[in-house]
Amino acid sequence: MLDNFINLYHGFYIAGDPFNILLMVIGILLGVIIGVLPGLGGANGVAILLPLTFSMSPTSAIILLTCIYWGALFGGAITSVLFNIPGEPWSVATTFDGHPMARSGRAGEALTAAFTSSFVGAFFAIVMITMIAPLVAQFALQFGPAEKFAVYFLAFASFVGMSKEPPSKTIVSMMIGFALAAVGLDMVTGQLRLTFGITELLNGFDFLIAVIGLFGIGEILLTMEEGLEFRGKAAKIDPKVVWKTWKTLPRYWSTSLRSCIIGCWMGITPAGATPASFMAYGIAKRVSKNGKNFGNGEIEGVVAPETAAHAAGTAAMLPMLALGVPGSPTAAVLLGGLLIWGLQPGPMLFVEQAEFVWGLIASMYLGNIVGLILVLTTVPLFASILRIPFSIIAPVILVICAIGAYTVNNNVFDVLMMMVFGVLGYLLKKTNYPLAPLVLAIVLGDSAEEAFRQALLYSGGSLGVFFSNGLVSSIMAIGLIAGLWPVISFLISKLRGSSAQPA
């Protein structure tokens, strides 16, 4: 444990470098803009900017990109509160009480509460990462191919169990991702597969293109359909409002703590920030004294979802760093970045690239502090970005997405692919297929398949290898429970129902 603090101290030294601090500021500002604009979000924003970092050192690059992520998490709250438009799916729950507060002239209070809660949630998650990540990594060093596959299995099974979409749709979406990942050169046998003679498919589907198309273009099409016009409330935050709000916040410590824990849990298992924020809001509503007033501008209704969303968004970094399994689409893009910079995510990262890991963790602390200060001071500026009409923003975002898609591999074919993914994203979203499992499956497909095949090779083709020792069986068992959770919870409620009837 002491080692961690020495490492962390060293990490602060790296992250505190003036150039890296500057990158944090740039990253947060870009991130907030990305979070505020419709059609640009954490995942595709980071994907578009990833090529810009190829020439930087990996540590500086990841600091820039993670700060964009933090900024996007902060930015989502601005549109929710002021415009009743969630900039990101995880800030939907923030609109419930945040926007009523803004309408009754308490926008400054709502935003201060939102940003501060975000900060608290993120900070809690970072402390947890500092404590637990090295332990998890050390534990994971003993993993063989079977255990690795079991962890992937657990990650994907929890999607099936936890998402609110029908399980069969989640599975289809996930498997499409795996199939797309399999296209191209097979790394084990060196054979070409699923290309059907199309030369453009030799290298397979790049997940960055998929992310830009699915989340970027798809989102623009959705926004267009809803025909939104931004009609927002003005916001002014001055130190007096901030101070006044801060004085009231400690009253909600129990809501805060509960939301932190929900968020961390949902972030580590890849359920993600969106369900975490809804769950935290729902529980706070049920538990709070003022529960009846939720939805009419209750500050606690802002604190709960924001804390949970940020805790989840940050906690998603833990499995990415320690196990190589990202907990959210944005974390998946960051993981893709690590691979491009030549770093192998997973437990060995803590051993071989200690400087990188601890620099990153230290930058999370600093980045969130920088972020809180920046967003509190610059809200009016970002609110004014939202007043730019959509008919100007939409073509500009299209151009940005196209440039982003091109720069990934310097290939114009990718720009066309991006458009195809965009239409697909619109269709899937409208028919309630979750997109996050698809993206995660494209990113992890090759590694999951490799682990699966190596494990089978070792056992001579018997599936028993996934239940061959205590460790792998327990991970698989948790995975099975997570995946079959809809069935299990249905059975439990049925049992309860039938036992309640005779009584």
Added chain:
Amino acid sequence: MEQAHGAGGTGPKQRAVEIGTALLTLLFGLIVIYGSYLVGVGWGSDGPQAGFFPFYVGLIIVGCSLINVVSGLREDENELFAEWGQLGQVLRVLIPATIYVLLVPFLGIYLPSVILIVVFMTWLGKYGLPLSLAVGFGVPAFFYITLERWFLIPLPKGPIEAMLGL
């Protein structure tokens, strides 16, 4: 929720689109199975063949797509996917955007970007030509300076840029 848009609206039904999407994923699953079959789905001399993993992925897609078709059939018959007017809005972005990406391989990224932004702003946004031209040229110029000059990342260029000697 759809009622909020006005009860009189017509458009494709959610049910039809759900079933269509499920059939589409079903087709995709079959293609994956066929493609895996081509490279071998069994057990080779050196372990699982290249098509081994995608074959089962394809099977699962087919299976779950069938479930989705059935659950699609049970959807409410009257629920709308979107009104025609809304779909028209979507097409008004989709068509210019598609033309845009089709032009990029031939004309590079700059000229199509200018055209896209100007067309979009004058046609959909009803802005005057001066402002549209300013934004239309300003945005690509911004990316030229930041990406090509600062970050040294080349973007695709076409005959027009070659003529200008950029």
